[in-house]
Amino acid sequence: MLSNFKTATSVFVKTAPFVLLRFGIGILLGGLSILYFGIVGYLLFTYVDLGSASFLIGLAGLGIAIWLFYKVWRWLVKYVLYLIKAGHIAVIAEAVDTGEVPSNQIRHGTSKVADQFMQASALFVVDIVVKGVLKQFNKAVVSFSELVSFVPALAQLIRFVGKGIEIAASYIDEAVIAYMFLNHEGNRWKSAADGLVIYAKTWKPVLATTLVVVGALYALGVTLFLMLTPLAAVLSGLSTAFELFGWIVVGGITLAIYSGIIKPYIKTIVITTFLIESEGETPDADTRKWLEERSEKFRELQGKAEAETDTTVDDDLAGGDSPAPA
Numbered sequence: 001m002l003s004n005f006k007t008a009t010s011v012f013v014k015t016a017p018f019v020l021l022r023f024g025i026g027i028l029l030g031g032l033s034i035l036y037f038g039i040v041g042y043l044l045f046t047y048v049d050l051g052s053a054s055f056l057i058g059l060a061g062l063g064i065a066i067w068l069f070y071k072v073w074r075w076l077v078k079y080v081l082y083l084i085k086a087g088h089i090a091v092i093a094e095a096v097d098t099g100e101v102p103s104n105q106i107r108h109g110t111s112k113v114a115d116q117f118m119q120a121s122a123l124f125v126v127d128i129v130v131k132g133v134l135k136q137f138n139k140a141v142v143s144f145s146e147l148v149s150f151v152p153a154l155a156q157l158i159r160f161v162g163k164g165i166e167i168a169a170s171y172i173d174e175a176v177i178a179y180m181f182l183n184h185e186g187n188r189w190k191s192a193a194d195g196l197v198i199y200a201k202t203w204k205p206v207l208a209t210t211l212v213v214v215g216a217l218y219a220l221g222v223t224l225f226l227m228l229t230p231l232a233a234v235l236s237g238l239s240t241a242f243e244l245f246g247w248i249v250v251g252g253i254t255l256a257i258y259s260g261i262i263k264p265y266i267k268t269i270v271i272t273t274f275l276i277e278s279e280g281e282t283p284d285a286d287t288r289k290w291l292e293e294r295s296e297k298f299r300e301l302q303g304k305a306e307a308e309t310d311t312t313v314d315d316d317l318a319g320g321d322s323p324a325p326a
Contacts, residue, residue, distance in 0.1 A: 004209060129297060
């Protein structure tokens, strides 16, 4: 495990341009979020009277403001931020595989996403299905919690571990995507299915490493937030509006550091661990069958892989690749 951490840290440093780009975007989005909600909060405190009809109007306005923010954020995540995230994954996979990174890694990574998946939103759709399979798989391998339900304290501890595994799974899907970049055969669904079979064979060291890293770095994020709380406390002595603004600033700074530095580091460690542990492993029929029996999402993924294979074959035949009749 220590060697994986060492390799992952080296890869993290090598992909610093992507890390700095994500950190810069995090700061920008954090600043815009602070400005946006600062303006919304100012308008509410200035023009809304508690206990009057205008309070209901203000509450409705706040709801609309939050809804608009969510919609814009989801669009950014799916079409802009995911391209950068996927490009970073592609470069991490290449760095682990070859030990080197391209000179212009940002352009290289994002173009690789476009070359293999046409657009980031296509990979985004695959990622959603992969997440579903991982959730069902991880639930299956920790289902032993039901066997110890007669010991309340032990059952509660295992449920807590189960929650930790759910959080960890949100990083493991990126490791499967990294596998797809290294083992892309023109069928994105098949590559995803193969990556999940490999994970099912190597899940113990990968999940154990992920749990340790996620726990440690989440604790670091909480510590960072607590270190910044005095800022909000200082502003609280001025007015309620300044106190609210202070907490928004603290939250924005914490979010920028977490999303820009901590999350990419967790991702790098998980991807590195998975790719190292999967060296020499190949998808086998027994593991594939085990997944099919326990995961409806995996059966769905297999169906999509077969459908895309059939479509490719039909296109090749239509293009004249079939033998000419005698």
